[in-house]
Amino acid sequence: MKELNKVEFKKEVEDYLKVLFRKSINEADDQQKFQAVAYAVKDFIVDQWMATHRTYEEQDVKTVYYLSMEFLTGRALGNIIINLKGNQAIKDAIEELGMDLDVIEDQEPDAALGNGGLGRLAACFLDSLSTLGYPAYGCGIRYKYGMFKQVIENGYQLEKPDDWLKYGNPFEIKRPEYAVEVKFGGYVAIRKDECGRDKFVQENYQSVRAIPYDLPIVGYNNNVVNTLRIWDAEPIDTFNLDSFDKGDYQKAVEQENLARTICEVLYPNDNHMAGKELRLKQQYFFVSASIQRAVMKYMEKHDDIRKIHEKVVFQLNDTHPTVTVAELMRILMDEYNLSWDEAWDVTTKSCAYTNHTIMSEALEKWPLELFSRLLPRIYQIIEEINRRFVLQIQAAYPDDNSKVEKMAIIYDGQVKMAHLAIAAGFSVNGVAKLHTEILKHQELKDFYEMMPEKFNNKTNGITQRRFLLHGNPLLAQWITDKIGDDWITNLKHINELSVYADDELSQKEFMNIKYKNKVRLAKYIKEHNGIEVDPRSIFDVQVKRLHEYKRQLLNILHVMYLYNKLKQNPGMDFYPRTFIFGAKASAGYMRAKSIIKLINSVGDVINNDASINGKIKVVFIENYRVSNAEIIFAAADVSEQISTASKEASGTGNMKFMLNGALTLGTMDGANVEIVDEVGEENAFIFGLSSDEVIAYEHNGQYNPRDIYNSDADIRAVLTQLVDGTYSQGNFEEFRDIYNSLLDGQGGRPDMYFILKDFRSYAEAQERVEAAYKDEKKWARSAMLNTAKSGKFSSDRTIEEYAKEIWHLDKVKVEVTD
């Protein structure tokens, strides 16, 4: 690794301030200083970036293209610095320039090009790919506005635009030389080519120019810099007089508008398919651009397109990029003259699909009318894929007509993207053991029975470099002092901490670091919420997207229940607790927004009730995002992972908490199951229905929350408080919808997510949490063991599995020559 030279670096920062802003250090503001530092860092990595790509070309490596609508990368500067092992040199340089690295890092807006789990997973995967030395491109969209900024006003969520590119992005490089054209609409005509063959050509279409921007993904201490390539759209030509003459004025305007709108904004829906035309345009836009470029790049160095799968593999991050299948077929047949069978052979050897959710409202299905109008050639190809797939189903199940109904790609007037991905992909994976089992035996049962060899599990992971080394520097240093720094690139080593779990001095040190991190978070909360919280209280944290299945409602109902108990019995034995929430609700998800309001309203009442002596505090952290997540995970005692069993595919927040020494309070859902396997049930708090029980109730309809309401006075009291104005200043209607959802269900099933059913079990688990926390040594031991046993949950492990079992990639070593 090239060493970072402090003196040179300082000069670079000063030069950039001059060149970019015509300012000296003393005149520049913090944002300008951040920009100058970022450019200086980019300067340093660009040699490695070039060397990486030179090495890839020389060795003619196989490359994975990770196609994703979302990359929730967060801030880049701090992460790049730690991956360069340049923390100290850069910190010193910056200090000598009279600046503070934390302040500089704080100037960078989060790149929030994602909603939640799926987008953040993609970002962790890129970090691991580079650190492990695997050749990879991330392919996505350069949204002008990322995930909205959440502002809480009066307890309500408001959405503000996230203008993350306002000051420009110092890390990106625009690559107009790689621009490609992407076509929409029109019709498909059959024309003769120069050799007299029939050709399918799209005519009378509208098109845009896709322009890539490259972002560096820096591996840890290994010279490897992969590329995250995000596409922007520009109008194909500027308005020319020709169009006027031809009377195409209208079309020229429409094309301009198309280019302007495609990359405007990230859809802020998590686990909910809205079915908007613009969303399908976004999908085809970035897929077509990425696949065109991948094919061109391959053909620059090879001559037989029939072998592209030997050098290229496309991983589809959920169904969002599934048009890849048809786009690749189109390019192979229409542009490279492959026959259907040849093209299908290549396509089915190069596409693999990851499923991230079983929530039925998340499944992507597009109306035929919309799909065929927007993507006429792609639609033709999907029709033919479907026709052949249906024949295959019929051949496999000649006596069972229901199979076609359940498995066809086109059915009921819709294109079913998951079915397309499964039919064409060579691999279908779930993201945690339990999730994969549910896919195989419930949701995708028919597909599994027909094509069992495609199905496999890849349990998710997270990068310890961002979520421990960067986010929790005190703990990171302590761990390194104890066991050395191998854990940074091989998290299995963190298990060596286990021997310290019973050592009282180590326990004290560990909890002392936790305390300091709680003080850091308390300061953040004071500054951002104006609420005073006691760092000695239990920090009980639930941060994730707001969704009914994630059951933030169970958490806050339990807070209401505890508060009632405390009011009834002020002298009761009660360990002070701070309940911390952070969650964005999709802008149109009314019930989710109402739950945010409830959390804030409950907080207002409880936090201002002097009679309980601050024993309970409720904090809603505004605008939860990657940058404040790092601070939150480091400070948590209790990790709330309380989804209705079977609904959370994996969860990844659960792993970040564990890594930072929080104890999981959770259901046997998603990766929680594997967390408990690793750390032991005695070091977690498990409660609630199992996934089998939930699924059984869903089938037999035998659950009636009214029975619980009628028989349990405490629950009844809490529910009544939703509609008697206790938390809404006398407004009985404010939380009526939440109340109804639990008891009436309005068309759907009442209490679909089994909140009342799991309530008692949850409350009892919470009692175990309190009892455990009171035993300081025992808690410290459990907390340390959580960190020690988190080795499995590194995204490095996950990526090794993908690389070996799905992608078949080789690792590359990169040398930088000056």
Ligand code: 26W
């Ligand atoms: C079409 C609308 C839409 C948008 C986003 C549907 C589905 C999604 C994502 C697949 C939702 C998502 O982020 N799923 C989460 O993926 C994580 C990474 O695998 C898992 O850890 C979470 O359990 C899962 O909810």
